[in-house]
Amino acid sequence: MSSLADRPANPVVGLRAPHESAALHVTGAAMYTDDLAAQTAGVLTAWPVQSTNAHARVTVDVAPAYEVSGVVRVLTADDVPGINDAGIKHDEPLFPSEAMFYGHALVWVLGETQEAARLGAEAVQVAYEPLPSCITVREAIAAESYQGIARTVARGDAAAAMVSAPRVFEGVTEFGGQEHFYLETHASLAILDSEGQYFVQCSTQHPSETQEIIAHVLGISSSQVTVQSLRMGGAFGGKEMQPHGFAAIAALGAKLTGRPVRLRLNRTQDITMTGKRHPFHISWKAGFGDDGLIQALEATLTADGGWSLDLSEPVLGRALCHIDNAYWIPNVHAQGRIAKTNKTSQTAFRGFGGPQGVFLIEDILGRVAPVLGIDPAEIRRKNFYRPGQSTPYGQLVKDAGRLEAIWGQLVDESDFAARRAEIAAFNAANPDTKRGLSITPVKFGISFNFAAFNQAGALVHVYKDGSVLINHGGTEMGQGLHTKMLQVAATALGLRLDQVRLAPTRTDKVPNTSATAASSGADLNGGAVKNACEQIRDRMAKVAGRLLGVDERDVRFEGGFITGLGKFDQRLTFAEVANASYLQRVQLWAAGYYRTEGLHWNPDLMQGSPFKYFAYGCAASEVEVDGLTGAYRVRRVDIVHDVGDSLSPMLDIGQIEGAYVQGVGWLTLEELRWDESDGPHRGRLQTQSASTYKLPSFSEMPEEFNVRLFENAREDGAVYGSKAVGEPPFMLAFSAREAIREAVGAFAPVGHSVELGSPATPEAVFWAIEAARTAGSASAAASEATLNRNTADVAAGRSPVGADVPALASTEV
């Protein structure tokens, strides 16, 4: 019964439960960190002074700020009693003497009102002594500006296999980053209480680390700081490392003024100050057989880490562990390194390097398939892992057979073959509009690569009246973790969902927690909650066994009642047994703990079994592209995804849909443009607000969106047979990018390899179409079917890829 994956009869896990806070969300009653601040009397507001130089030594004169009415204090490096650093690598000075990027916060002004703090910050004088800067990853490569440890994943003999491969391609793949754009920007609220304890409310995915950083900045012990993460208005990885410094500023302000201090970034501050998904530059060489099987891959991945190391090393590690995606690549040599540039410090973002690794192999397959004369769908399926094969880093691909099964189910359910034929007919009839339908897989490793993070704790209280309060170390950012934890607790204690309550996540309840990240929140905390509940249940079973006259092993907990096997006439309520337990002096609360078993990883060799299991899925996306503008629409999406046996189906489907749309945003729409010129605003982010950085809106939602969970999918290694879901489906969005590629290819003669900028904005797609049409007119007699053939412009040297659009190239060599 207590095996991790087994479910009791009539479990509450697996039911379609709405989000535990849904009624609060929809009525505006759900509180977020800054809502608490709005209701705190006497609170001061913190406002940053941001660098207007990409890289410069700075001298700051804060005196003029004190002239502004309502300014209470300006926080500077001199005020820091502990360590002046916001990170764990000690390369992120909280109050820097050297501005490392345009937008870097230099000092913070505390004001009675936001207006006062803002005006005070405007009054601060900063003198800059400019230093050389790298803005693009190419500049960093040229300047050999790197940070952190370079890593290599290798298997077989890629160089030799490349020599013997019948077909060899090489190219460069570059793609941009992504702003998290959680709807709630970073927020902290710090209060110093009468006992000298700092209570910091923070929109953080990693309360324990926020607590540690506050403690080291203030020069106090962790036990003097409590961090609470009530709920976040989205996080997506952006609140894993980034909130610490902000929380520390608020706490420092509280220390120096004795008043509550709030710090909430406005959108532009958030976009210009906090880290994003890493852009990558990848040069690669791939060897294929004529049959389309990949034989060798050599690649150099350069992650653009921004100004500090942050999480760049583990992000790079995960990228290197996902360049295979779902494919068996016998010979691999992939090296990764981290560029240091004068931009925001790039950080965790849903997928954590995985999408960047997958990007490479999907881009290669999409580009070479037409040249090899093989259907892109076919080349993907052919290269799938087979049961028994291992990844380049030496881990057996558990349940590899699911890839074929999911793919087959999706091909059937999406009516793939028939729609392909319809699309071919449509494309033949329409010179200026083309459609494409593409199917791509994902395989994603679950667990933190760093083994120590794979542990979690929980605290469960049963009160005498039978009510239950649970606490765990995971944070709620919208993913529904708390709902799942309630379902786990209700299942383990045999209660109805409404009999269990959950209290906010805080470091004085469960210490030393890991970040709620790597999709592992439910696996880890679910294990811990279940463990705590089962300790209590087993103790209560003894009490109930005595009351019911059965052995404790024959006691059953279900639906809020406790019964004995074969004792049909007698049933006790959970409350009765709880009360009896109390009277018999049986402990009714427990601390639960979980560690993921069987993981090992050698980061120096990049070999081991870092993942507990893999999550699988496939998506088929159909798009329509306008040849005259490059604009496109996603017409239909079908997804079959493996979440194990779902803990909460509606939430899991929500994660899949949301991740897919967010992935499509990254790949097709969301564009971070930095000023790369040598002008006065070099290094400034040009897309620094919601009006210039566009994320998917209703108009990007697929017209038809069918998501199904893969059935009978029990995962033995996770709580109640489920699998993690937060990140893996993000990579299903590659099907949309590949569908655009296929549609663009339809403007060209058969065999044309389409190179697509990323993000594939309408403009990028337009240039790809121009290139496709040029290929057409160059190879065949000009067809008059198309009205708009601006070949002259292209021939006249207007590059199909603008100077600031990531360049692409691939040639068969």
Next chain:
Amino acid sequence: MDEITVTVNGRRRPLQGATAHTTALDWLRDTGLSGSKEGCAEGECGACAMLLASPADDGGTTWTAVNACLMPVASLNGQEVVTAEGLGSPDALHPVQQKLAEAGGSQCGYCTPGFACSMAGEYYRADRVPAAPGEEVCEEHGPNGFDLHALSGNLCRCTGYRPIRDAAYTLGSPDATDELAARRTRPAPRAVPTDFEAGAGRFIRPATLDETLRLLRDEPTALLVAGSTDLGVEVNLRGRRAPLMVAIEQLDELRNLTITDEFVEIGAALPLSDAERRLGDRVPLLAQLFPQFASRLIRNRGTFGGNLGTGSPIGDTPPALLALGARLVLASVDGEREVELADYFTGYRQTVRRADELIRAIRIPLPLARVTAFHKIAKRRFDDISSVAIGFALDIDDGVIAAARIGLGGVAATPLRAYATEAALIGEPWNVSTVRAGSAVLQGEGTPMSDHRASSDYRSLMLGSALLKLYSSTVIESKEVSA
């Protein structure tokens, strides 16, 4: 100064602690109504959406969803608003809240109160009619008549929108006990003349147009504010603090819509949504423009006057109005004058309008050209600023182009007429070779720049593409052999 009060969720609240520049959102949050969220403070995300009681065509009230982050709270003097907290409570959910919650429409929940308000605005729309059983529903409408564009100004980063759409499409109609539905039958609050001075500024809502014009004459620093969808962004993002704001969006003379034999006159301060609804298909070019202009939330407040008032080169109404040959009626204490829109713009954000003048109305001469179209090129399909925008108005008699007016936005320091292209088309047959030649000329109009929205090459080519697309659409319409 009389006390300023705003009725929020049925309760009158005095305006305490606010300055002339305080937004409705900041004020709501300061009064403890933290359900309204700030996601961007520039009208893009809708997390701040609330419902405003505004006058309906029939004399009753419409619940109009608006962005609280853009409105000065002083402009709400005497008005009634409803926030998510006022729609329902956790124990007694409003129907839109019920549907959103059930459908999984909230994940992190931060966007959700705003979605609830936008959705409620559409739920209460008087002319929302469910489709008859078996009737085809038009694109982006639910079987219950729900227009998805009502949610185009709300962003959600978590859900991918599908559950929100499903929630919207399964909404029924308000029942007899619904107080907000009943409220629609009574008139909306009237505008209350206001003079509010606090903080670094003063907010005046004059009672009459004359008073407004006198203020403009006497107070050189006076800044007009209509829907505040442009000004609100300046206040929030660029710290603009005009010393004197003069609200004009409730002046009757600026809100009328008149159609005579000679022209269609649209009041400069009539919200775009009102113009959109009341014009219907009367001016097809504008009917094409409206859905591509910002979002429903912005159109519910934004006006023609505000779009033209800034003299911005990337506004969407100028290319359309240039194609329509529109004239502006400028008013001052000295009287009114009419200027051709084509003569109105004189330089980057500069116009012939004097500081003591306001735009009272836009006049579109009749009859309208028969072939018209509006093309907007942007990164995102809805609610994005144009990279380029093009308005076409052509008369084609017996297959020959008799007249042509083409307006362009985003290709120069001011909106432009594409005179060279017009000349290349007029007198020519409407066929592929004319269109190709015209398209080549059109590509050369203006001097587009490269920026974060698009490259200059792309902008130029899109001008050419627009004419080709217009041609294809007329060819398809007239069922000629398709090109």
